[in-house]
Amino acid sequence: xxxxxxxxxxxxxxxxxxxxxxxxxxxxxxxxxxxxxxxxxxxxxxxxxxxxxxxxxxxxxxxxxxxxxxxxxxxxxxxxxxxxxxxxxxxxxxxxxxxxxxxxxxxxxxxxxxxxxxxxxxxxxxxxxxxxxxxxxxxxxxxxxxxxxxxxxxxxxxxxxxxxxxxxxxxxxxxxxxxxxxxxxxxxxxxxxxxxxxxxxxxxxxxxxxxxxxxxxxxxxxxxxxxxxxxxxxxxxxxxxxxxxxxxxxxxxxxxxxxxxxxxxxxxxxxxxxxxxxxxxxxxxxxxxxxxxxxxxxxxxxxxxxxxx
Numbered sequence: 001x002x003x004x005x006x007x008x009x010x011x012x013x014x015x016x017x018x019x020x021x022x023x024x025x026x027x028x029x030x031x032x033x034x035x036x037x038x039x040x041x042x043x044x045x046x047x048x049x050x051x052x053x054x055x056x057x058x059x060x061x062x063x064x065x066x067x068x069x070x071x072x073x074x075x076x077x078x079x080x081x082x083x084x085x086x087x088x089x090x091x092x093x094x095x096x097x098x099x100x101x102x103x104x105x106x107x108x109x110x111x112x113x114x115x116x117x118x119x120x121x122x123x124x125x126x127x128x129x130x131x132x133x134x135x136x137x138x139x140x141x142x143x144x145x146x147x148x149x150x151x152x153x154x155x156x157x158x159x160x161x162x163x164x165x166x167x168x169x170x171x172x173x174x175x176x177x178x179x180x181x182x183x184x185x186x187x188x189x190x191x192x193x194x195x196x197x198x199x200x201x202x203x204x205x206x207x208x209x210x211x212x213x214x215x216x217x218x219x220x221x222x223x224x225x226x227x228x229x230x231x232x233x234x235x236x237x238x239x240x241x242x243x244x245x246x247x248x249x250x251x252x253x254x255x256x257x258x259x260x261x262x263x264x265x266x267x268x269x270x271x272x273x274x275x276x277x278x279x280x281x282x283x284x285x286x287x288x289x290x291x292x293x294x295x296x297x298x299x300x301x302x303x304x305x306x307x308x309x
Contacts, residue, residue, distance in 0.1 A: 054093070
């Protein structure tokens with residue numbers, strides 16, 4: 001059976017470019033990052049570049065959510081790629097975007113200088129601060145922040161029990177640690193942020209941020225979660241966490257806030273335990289790579305010790 005990504009590339013991308021832009025494709029390459037949709041880097045025969053993002057009907061709502069948030073984020077000054085066309089070919093909804101110059105931060109992080117990491121961290125912090133300006137009225141149908149954390153833990157627990165790769169102990173331990181700060185989580189105000197805007201979805205050109213991508217999910221709650229999730233990704237990648245330190249220093253986080261960043265880092269260690277081994281859209285990722293099992297256990301154990309200390 002042919003890979004769905006191959007079918008999407010071979011059957012539909014050329015048609016989309018021809019029918020919606022009136023151009024012929026020269027090259028079509030799938031981006032190696034991204035776990036929700038199928039995203040292609042396209043060059044046409046007149047050297048026009050663009051990105052085609054395709055999804056299935058089951059995930060059409062996510063694509064439409066991205067269009068919804070794009071309009072709102074542009075108004076507060078978030079640097080986003082221009083949308084050229086929106087449409088659907090057979091059962092595959094798609095969006096054609098501007099191709100931002102540069103590469104995904106997740107891919108080039110190991111090559112960056114300390115100065116570059118500091119500059120990028122500050123830019124991402126500033127972008128998140130722009131997102132904080134979104135009207136909290138969008139939050140009306142969302143659960144309280146303390147409930148969001150329990151939803152994440154519950155989903156992780158179900159997946160861990162299903163795969164049998166890890167002991168339930170890790171979920172129980174993280175739930176207990178979160179319980180120690182019940183008052184804090186109960187009082188978190190609904191501040192808007194992109195939970196997966198950290199080392200992911202940041203496009204870097206000449207060691208500077210040229211823009212961000214993938215804005216399907218704006219969350220309302222504690223923005224420190226995005227920093228903690230980024231730290232989990234870096235630790236899982238076996239990379240330094242200097243970028244997280246620069247981000248935290250720019251925000252002048254208190255000792256307690258830094259402890260909460262590590263709490264969210266711990267939360268996502270367990271979350272990645274749940275996603276380990278899953279088959280998503282064909283792209284590889286540290287959060288699904290089964291070879292990271294022992295490393296995730298070590299990370300989680302170390303973070304639990306830090307929290308206890």
